[in-house]
Amino acid sequence: xxxxxxxxxxxxxxxxxxxxxxxxxxxxxxxxxxxxxxxxxxxxxxxxxxxxxxxxxxxxxxxxxxxxxxxxxxxxxxxxxxxxxxxxxxxxxxxxxxxxxxxxxxxxxxxxxxxxxxxxxxxxxxxxxxxxxxxxxxxxxxxxxxxxxxxxxxxxxxxxxxxxxxxxxxxxxxxxxxxxxxxxxxxxxxxxxxxxxxxxxxxxxxxxxxxxxxxxxxxxxxxxxxxxxxxxxxxxxxxxxxxxxxxxxxxxxxxxxxxxxxxxxxxxxxxxxxxxxxxxxxxxxxxxxxxxxxxxxxxxxxxxxxxxxxxxxxxxxxxxxxxxxxxxxxxxxxxxxxxxxxxxxxxxxxxxxxxxxxxxxxxxxxxxxxxxxxxxxxxxxxxxxxxxxxxxxxxxxxxxxxxxxx
Amino acid sequence: xxxxxxxxxxxxxxxxxxxxxxxxxxxxxxxxxxxxxxxxxxxxxxxxxxxxxxxxxxxxxxxxxxxxxxxxxxxxxxxxxxxxxxxxxxxxxxxxxxxxxxxxxxxxxxxxxxxxxxxxxxxxxxxxxxxxxxxxxxxxxxxxxxxxxxxxxxxxxxxxxxxxxxxxxxxxxxxxxxxxxxxxxxxxxxxxxxxxxxxxxxxxxxxxxxxxxxxxxxxxxxxxxxxxxxxxxxxxxxxxxxxxxxxxxxxxxxxxxxxxxxxxxxxxxxxxxxxxxxxxxxxxxxxxxxxxxxxxxxxxxxxxxxxxxxxxxxxxxxxxxxxxxxxxxxxxxxxxxxxxxxxxxxxxxxxxxxxxxxxxxxxxxxxxxxxxxxxxxxxxxxxxxxxxxxxxxxxxxxxxxxxxxxxxxxxxxxxxxxxxxxxxxxxxxxxxxxxxxxxxxxxxxxxxxxxxxxxxxxxxxxxxxxxxxxxxxxxxxxxxxxxxxxxxxxxxxxxxxxxxxxxxxxxx
Numbered sequence: 039x040x041x042x043x044x045x046x047x048x049x050x051x052x053x054x055x056x057x058x059x060x061x062x063x064x065x066x067x068x069x070x071x072x073x074x075x076x077x078x079x080x081x082x083x084x085x086x087x088x089x090x091x092x093x094x095x096x097x098x099x100x101x102x103x104x105x106x107x108x109x110x111x112x113x114x115x116x117x118x119x120x121x122x123x124x125x126x127x128x129x130x131x132x133x134x135x136x137x138x139x140x141x142x143x144x145x146x147x148x149x150x151x152x153x154x155x156x157x158x159x160x161x162x163x164x165x166x167x168x169x170x171x172x173x174x175x176x177x178x179x180x181x182x183x184x185x186x187x188x189x190x191x192x193x194x195x196x197x198x199x200x201x202x203x204x205x206x207x208x209x210x211x212x213x214x215x216x217x218x219x220x221x222x223x224x225x226x227x228x229x230x231x232x233x234x235x236x237x238x239x240x241x242x243x244x245x246x247x248x249x250x251x252x253x254x255x256x257x258x259x260x261x262x263x264x265x266x267x268x269x270x271x272x273x274x275x276x277x278x279x280x281x282x283x284x285x286x287x288x289x290x291x292x293x294x295x296x297x298x299x300x301x302x303x304x305x306x307x308x309x310x311x312x313x314x315x316x317x318x319x320x321x322x323x324x325x326x327x328x329x330x331x332x333x334x335x336x337x338x339x340x341x342x343x344x345x346x347x348x349x350x351x352x353x354x355x356x357x358x359x360x361x362x363x364x365x366x367x368x369x370x371x372x373x374x375x376x377x378x379x380x381x382x383x384x385x386x387x388x389x390x391x392x393x394x395x396x397x398x399x400x401x402x403x404x405x406x407x408x409x410x411x412x413x414x415x416x417x418x419x420x421x422x423x424x425x426x427x428x429x430x431x432x433x434x435x436x437x438x439x440x441x442x443x444x
Numbered sequence: 445x446x447x448x449x450x451x452x453x454x455x456x457x458x459x460x461x462x463x464x465x466x467x468x469x470x471x472x473x474x475x476x477x478x479x480x481x482x483x484x485x486x487x488x489x490x491x492x493x494x495x496x497x498x499x500x501x502x503x504x505x506x507x508x509x510x511x512x513x514x515x516x517x518x519x520x521x522x523x524x525x526x527x528x529x530x531x532x533x534x535x536x537x538x539x540x541x542x543x544x545x546x547x548x549x550x551x552x553x554x555x556x557x558x559x560x561x562x563x564x565x566x567x568x569x570x571x572x573x574x575x576x577x578x579x580x581x582x583x584x585x586x587x588x589x590x591x592x593x594x595x596x597x598x599x600x601x602x603x604x605x606x607x608x609x610x611x612x613x614x615x616x617x618x619x620x621x622x623x624x625x626x627x628x629x630x631x632x633x634x635x636x637x638x639x640x641x642x643x644x645x646x647x648x649x650x651x652x653x654x655x656x657x658x659x660x661x662x663x664x665x666x667x668x669x670x671x672x673x674x675x676x677x678x679x680x681x682x683x684x685x686x687x688x689x690x691x692x693x694x695x696x697x698x699x700x701x702x703x704x705x706x707x708x709x710x711x712x713x714x715x716x717x718x719x720x721x722x723x724x725x726x727x728x729x730x731x732x733x734x735x736x737x738x739x740x741x742x743x744x745x746x747x748x749x750x751x752x753x754x755x756x757x758x759x760x761x762x763x764x765x766x767x768x769x770x771x772x773x774x775x776x777x778x779x780x781x782x783x784x785x786x787x788x789x790x791x792x793x794x795x796x797x798x799x800x801x802x803x804x805x806x807x808x809x810x811x812x813x814x815x816x817x818x819x820x821x822x823x824x825x826x827x828x829x830x831x832x833x834x835x836x837x838x839x840x841x842x843x844x845x846x847x848x849x850x851x852x853x854x855x856x857x858x859x860x861x862x863x864x865x866x867x868x869x870x871x872x873x874x875x876x877x878x879x880x881x882x883x884x885x886x887x888x889x890x891x892x893x894x895x896x897x898x899x900x901x902x903x904x905x906x907x908x909x910x911x912x913x914x915x916x917x918x919x920x921x922x923x924x925x926x927x928x929x930x931x932x933x934x935x936x937x938x939x940x941x942x943x944x945x946x947x948x949x950x951x952x
Contacts, residue, residue: 329776
């Protein structure tokens, strides 16, 4: 029965071709990422993929990636948030005041800081969702206001140092709880990291297999089995390669664990939850969503609350990484987060985009940054290349869209 | 000297593997009104785009001869220079600009690069007089109604010294009054020697105004008929390639108890809160019944429906909505849906569909909670729901993962209907359910409406097309200036009686 449906699907002339172009548009970003990694690996004689450098790329870009996750949801909903850089600075400052000056325990300080971020998001969300001011204006105002509050709180000087736990979250690595692998090509690699990597791959494979079975039981078309296996093998190879390199350096960075949890959680939320679906519906056609019973104002409001929350998280991690909350922290982070979202396939008019795409977009910029600095390119050239990559990515998206329509 | 102003011969146009036009021939005589009829997707608009240079020379095969000379237009400007002007279905006016500015957009009356406003407004006044539009040339276009905007478009064409005027569905968005005025205007232009090509789904207008009719079907020319003694059924059989004995599917009504009553419903305009848009309207719907709501544009039909459906329109709303004998709260769309109401908008692209999303996500949009018992959407179940409607409603799409933007109007409408059927409503309000949909798909939509009634649901159909209401409904209300002015059973309703009550109280 199921093989029959698959066969008829193949016979339909438009079927396979359509699916191919669709895939090309969605997977273009991942192919581009792979090509950029290969390019810089060659240009840097392999220095890009050394254990320490991979670890650096992840830790250096973690806060932009966290912001990109929030930003993609804002952009899918048809809005923009220009204030995140200033919110990063303000929440970093709040966290510093709470821990360094008031001496609160680190976990309580982080909790209060996250809450403050959510309140900031709620304030902006109120003006956008319930008052109806365009997000561009509200968050432009927020950008100025929150920067001003940062300067007020800090009095134009940095506050530090942070408690060890916050520094570890931003900068640190998991302990080698089980010791290291002694022998062979993996010599010196951390066992816990390797086990986590294997567990992630196994979980991913199991989940894919379960989805496939469910789809088959509903009589849907699925990839042929060899392609299904090849896809999982490819993903497993990439994950394991990264984990092995990390394990050989200094175990897993805590921010990577945090990022993995956020990426997974927000992906599932965006694709499978009613709330996530409503964000797409609002961005795709506001009026149609309203007339379909979507609570447009509430959804928009919570999207901004979430953006504030993630900004605060990024703020804590950025401050912890520098071990100081400074008045210029987070400058132009909003631009990196927005660029990551658009490189990752978001549409300017909203309704389109993926969490994983935004993370990939952020990593593309991170790899370009890192790779170019490894080959000694001056920072103005890095900026130039990043600008052109952003333009090229959106041009590619527009081009595939136009071709798909003709 | 041939009296044919335009001859298109052997036109073939392909889009990435699809042949949209296949060896099409069209001959238009000088000074006539030539109608082009055909179902959606028959190739009418594509043919006109070839003619006007939207599809430039070289992207199609065949030849175009205009006023005896072969033409090879590279773009719209080339064809306009020869006097061929096309007015698209979606009007191309800048709302914020004045009428005069729109009339001479791209064609400005200027002196040394600066606009000569006296000359502009004076010339605009003359053009407006020619199309019978009494408006100040400095009025912003968005202050005019759709009917008047259409006239501005025609005046704009006249400003370009038009010889051949092409109108794509010019009356689709107009009410009967405005349509009649437009048709009279075309008659007048014919007397001035301007040739028109008109694409229209409204066959009564075609037979009224056209001199010749060319019928297209599946990208081919079927026939060209003289329009004067041809019946609508004759045109329809040419368009669909079969005899459509009945334009409406047969149905035996099975009407039950009252399910919904709207009592004393009054709505004020949001832009002018002192203006009453719906005035103390009372109507009732029974299970299994199809009820029509007839009214001219501006009578408050859409406003009535949308204000009931979650207060999506209007301010200062008063009145009661009673369902199954109990008053219900429909103050938000969500509440209205939860009480079993559904509203299908007249403008499906703006209010009905998320065009960038696929069929599956559109079908589930209003009833997503049913697929997500714990807040997480079961995508497999969602897929089978979409598949079920694709099959049962005959939605023509390669897969349910196809974006709705690439579907034809009729199939888009089926997607919207599927979305609301999935919410399992007791009462459906269908606002212009067959607007811009070809004859074959209309029949399918009518069948769906009949099925909905047969399942015991109440259906309220809002339509500008009186034959549609008469063919479909068990009962018809007439609405004029926001007031219910009459209620007719199927047997006592005639177009004349309805029209009489629809125009009651107007300008008096």
